[in-house]
Amino acid sequence: MRKFVGLLAIIFCISSIPVIAEDNGMWDAYNIDANNYSPKQRFVSDDEFNEAVEKLNKQDKVKKWIKRLQGTNLPKGTQFTQANESEEINKTSGDKADLPVLSLPVDITTGEGIIPVGHYQVKGENKDGNAFLNLYQAHELIARIPARITEDDYNKEELLFADWISINDNEIKIIYGSLDFNAFAILKIK
Numbered sequence: 712m713r714k715f716v717g718l719l720a721i722i723f724c725i726s727s728i729p730v731i732a733e734d735n736g737m738w739d740a741y742n743i744d745a746n747n748y749s750p751k752q753r754f755v756s757d758d759e760f761n762e763a764v765e766k767l768n769k770q771d772k773v774k775k776w777i778k779r780l781q782g783t784n785l786p787k788g789t790q791f792t793q794a795n796e797s798e799e800i801n802k803t804s805g806d807k808a809d810l811p812v813l814s815l816p817v818d819i820t821t822g823e824g825i826i827p828v829g830h831y832q833v834k835g836e837n838k839d840g841n842a843f844l845n846l847y848q849a850h851e852l853i854a855r856i857p858a859r860i861t862e863d864d865y866n867k868e869e870l871l872f873a874d875w876i877s878i879n880d881n882e883i884k885i886i887y888g889s890l891d892f893n894a895f896a897i898l899k900i901k
Contacts, residue, residue, distance in 0.1 A: 810834050810847065811873035811887075818901040819883055825901055826854050833873035835887045835894055842894040844873075844887050858887065858894040865893075 755763075810832035819826045831846040831853060842858040865874070865886050876884040878897065886895045 809871070811869075811871050813846070813873040813875065813885065815875065815883075817883065819898040820901050821854055821856055821898060823854060826898075833885075833887055835889055835892065837892050837894075842892065844885060844894065844896055856885070856896045856898065858885075858896040860892050860894050863893060863895075864888055 813831045813833045815826065815828055815831065818828055826846065829848065831848055834845045834847065835858070836843040836845060837860065840860075842860045844856045844858045845852055846854045846856065865872075865876075865888065867874070867888060870888070870890055872886075872888045874886050876886060878884050881900055882897055883900055884895055884897050887893065
């Protein structure tokens, strides 16, 4: 029992010693009045309020992140709307057209020479009823192939396309389609 009373006396003595600190630490951040222990309130003018709102609007970091995160969760196909259909059509015709790419798996011969295996951008040309398929690599004209205009779209879903079809062991058929015309050319395999 003596040990218990002694321990209580020690705890009582230690707890009665005032604690002195140089700063109040986190209590300063709350700006508490020592007399009534309630936080001090300060009235804000309209100008100060407007300045604070403008600062928050300028930072806008949270809104930027929300927009970025929402943009990544868009389902596929939602970005294609009626408004940009005309933009897609403009890309497939005229000077702004994205040229389709033709991947030739074999060397082919033309009247001008040999077209080696490779990837070529194809641009169709129709002048005075004569169709030509121009093959480009890095904006350099590699070959100008005479072609025949056709109404066949070769069951392609794209508006602008270029592809090849094997006819037999010695010949290949290059097909081309655009909004203006569809054409094909039959060439011999080297």
